[in-house]
Amino acid sequence: MRGVYLVTDRDLCCNRSLLDVVLQAVQSGTAYVQLREKDLSTHDFVEEAIAVKKLLLPFHVPLIINDRIDVALACGADGVHIGQNDMPYETARRLMGDRAMIGLSVETWADVEASQNLDVDYIGVSPVFPTPTKADTKEAWGLEGLQKIKSFSRHPLVAIGGINAFNARTVVQAGADCLAVVSAVCSADDPAAAVINLNDIINSALREK
């Protein structure tokens, strides 16, 4: 795994449609899109997920659904991202199948240790920095926490939480394989330019490694 991992937030799209922001993001090289909806009805979430899946298909960008395995199965998503309050990993794997991509958020060191025994496709290091877009998380890992996880874990690391163009380089240097961003792209004046800039930072930081 590598690159920009967009986590959507309709409310942060600054009056642009979510589909429009996602399209701009994938046209500019976003590697993964995670659809996160906490307030939509199942009906509307499924409808949105089907539309996003259709949009991503020609770009071969995987669609990952946050939490809702029913929505993922309904829209033919490529995977799910689960947190510690979501479906237990083993159940998620059983329902999604062996080929699905399953990511798991780690919020404590116990979560990191437990994830070593799971065939997750990546772990989401959450949050790296304190962030207002996800208020239900534990203490931020910081760059030191990220480094500690990198030296311990056998899984690819998707860093999330307060990541933007100003700190992206340090997050990659600390061991992140992917940078998950919400407002840094959803709320950007130019989402396409924001993705291109983040990819440049990631690639240059990886070259220096």
Next chain:
Amino acid sequence: MRGVYLVTDRDLCCNRSLLDVVLQAVQSGTAYVQLREKDLSTHDFVEEAIAVKKLLLPFHVPLIINDRIDVALACGADGVHIGQNDMPYETARRLMGDRAMIGLSVETWADVEASQNLDVDYIGVSPVFPTPTKADTKEAWGLEGLQKIKSFSRHPLVAIGGINAFNARTVVQAGADCLAVVSAVCSADDPAAAVINLNDIINSALREK
């Protein structure tokens, strides 16, 4: 279908545990249990659903999950109940399989007509009477609406909304096959006695038909 169909509401259990109320209800002859949770995390909903499924197993009472097909698949539920804002019926059937029990709420006459073309196992006539336990529904059907649906629909009818021991007889007389109850059992001083009483009313009303 026939009998008492319990729809759970943790907040209406008057400080008793949901499992305790469900146990009393099924020991006294409840025919179906629908687990409805709108505020729990997926993790906690799955955990609760697994516990209820285990409790119901020796009674051979089907467990039906409201809306969440992921939770239904995770706990091995017997079916799902979907509303007009939930998963589209065809998708629900595809994910749940042919043997699952799938009920669909009808809130308008257009819903009733559309359901004729679907292989649903029952339709939920919702609400029969105005009710505070489900505020997001349309106008109440009333007994006349229920009668009209009975004379038109090919599906068993589960009546829901404001049903209690005082109006149960008229609801059965108007054509309900099952009486779905929430507070009439969850909030009863004696949930077991409430179910026995409702079953007596149903059976006597059916004998008189």
